Amino acid sequence: MTHPFAELDTALTELRAAHLARRRVIVEGVAGAHYRVDGRSLLAFCSNDYLGLAQHPALIEAAREGAARHGVGAGASPLVSGHSAAHEALEAELAAFVGLPRALYFGSGYVANIGLIPALVGRGDAVFSDALNHACLIDGVRLSRAEPHIYPHGDLAALEAQLAASPGRRKLVVTDAVFSMDGDVAPLPEMLRLCERFNAWLMIDDAHGFGVLGPDGRGTAAHFGIDSPRLIYMATLGKAAGSAGAFVAADPTMVEWLLQRARSYIFATATPAMVAETLRASLRVIASEGWRRERLQALVARLRAGTVDLPWSHPESATAIQPLIIGANEAALAAMQGLRERGLWVPAIRPPTVPDGTARLRISLSAAHTEADVDRLVTALHEIA
Template structure:
């Protein structure tokens, strides 16, 4: 029977300690998560600025739902593009310094929407080997040739570009890599895109709101201005504390995406309530230097606290602080040891990360305190 194969595959995942498990939270997103009635000090969330439960966003939602209701009723290109969506897109474009922006329902939809709209058969995409799964899927959907270069290896990338005879070329990279926490060499990527007449698509899921002046993102952090060939993707469900994503770029690129991007056209527009909440979040991000400063202090405190211990922190100055453990059973044991101490840090295993590099993915937030970080450090030292 065809379903018996699924049973065998699930059993294989279980024997390799690769089964994922969902946990139901009984609390709002914050430093503490209540599961089965028990509070855990949580270092799991991508709510880097601690905005997911901010009163200003709650008030924006309450006010918006009274004015606009809960649903959009249609796709953006039919009847679902409402005034809050329009105001949000203009605010996003102005915030990152682009000519125009387009609001998508999720980051995944933005990523799989942009690549197939810019390239197709006979073209080539040059992608960092550690790109997010959504970017990998985006290339496969485009049917373009998929050339992967070693992580952040610009010499390798240039060799691939120079040898390519593709009609159109597209360089594709995360800005901040979600499992390593390091930053792509954005200036060099832009230089290579210019030299080889390629599109440059940057997914800034983990940099938007955290890096750059006033949280404008990784491009601003790198001092990289927009050009006609640069396409920027920002995620709004992480540091912004809401959900959705946007693509920013030249007016021509955004118009083309609006006309041809399937994941934008063929889906119901997000609730106008979300758009209103994101507009409120942008104001908090723009005025959030104190939050970003506190977050950097926490990062330094964690790194100093684990310095000299057996745990190997990957080099990252971002809120993502990965601790490489090694094998699946070992990382699960450490994660369970933390849970026994009332601390929740997720164990990340293959295929999300390479075999043999299973890790704890510590996510810090401006909502955490120094004492909470010290509690995590002490627990890790005890487990070491």
């Protein structure tokens, strides 16, 4: 009799042979950019905590006070009894922070996107997605059952042609604002002009721009100075904001529709109110401690100056995401291991997260890093190269 998991066991063996198998590590302690991993202290360049807020005293204190006041669980979905005064205040403050009329808070960016897109478009509609969009946008497109149109990365001419040819009843363009594996920024002003021309909505996922780009860290839309009723702005709060969750901000009618129709909002237990209180503190820190963004930009420049003579491609990126494209999966893993042996934690990113042949080291910089940290990384990269 065939073992019930024989096919899966064979597939796992094939993953390992192709150097595509993943494994988890246990992180036991964090001190700034230094992590204790499997019992060893490592200088980490793998976290999306871009402003170093996850350990900020103001956020920790807000979490403690929030837990004492509200407890540590929400108990039900937001539309039953899980929506607290803290959630209500957070949504108002998020909307004000990004300069849009109304906001809706979700438990995570993935949960938000797989709920937003199917709530906006369905059968008979059309959705247009950048070829390098994050998996949560891709999955949201698939779940929507709208007609999908995938345009080459950043190709405005291709997007224009697709919009012009589409007979879709509703048209939705979805894009990362800052692309998570390359660190480049989408041409949002030009995309918005296309949406206005072809009667489409523009939904942007600003997971890696919120808190980092724009005046006071108000995000990529503010960075470009764009504003339109057609704009649907989504950002996560577990990266630069240092805590957890995500939100969408848009026209009040749009947000009300999402509240009524986004299944991942309606049928999920609400995030604890203590998290909402933590995020309210985070918004205040993001706005007031501009030195964190200044340090981050200085570190980006320092890293890029140190990598110009490495044998690997270092695509243009002014954001905290700095990829070094190595190519082969095995070579990327060897580079990661070489850095690990030197006390540095930089993840090797392989397919299907990135296209075949573009395995890379994904360096994530943070305001928690120092110039000495970056210099240590640059030295180690030259040694293993």
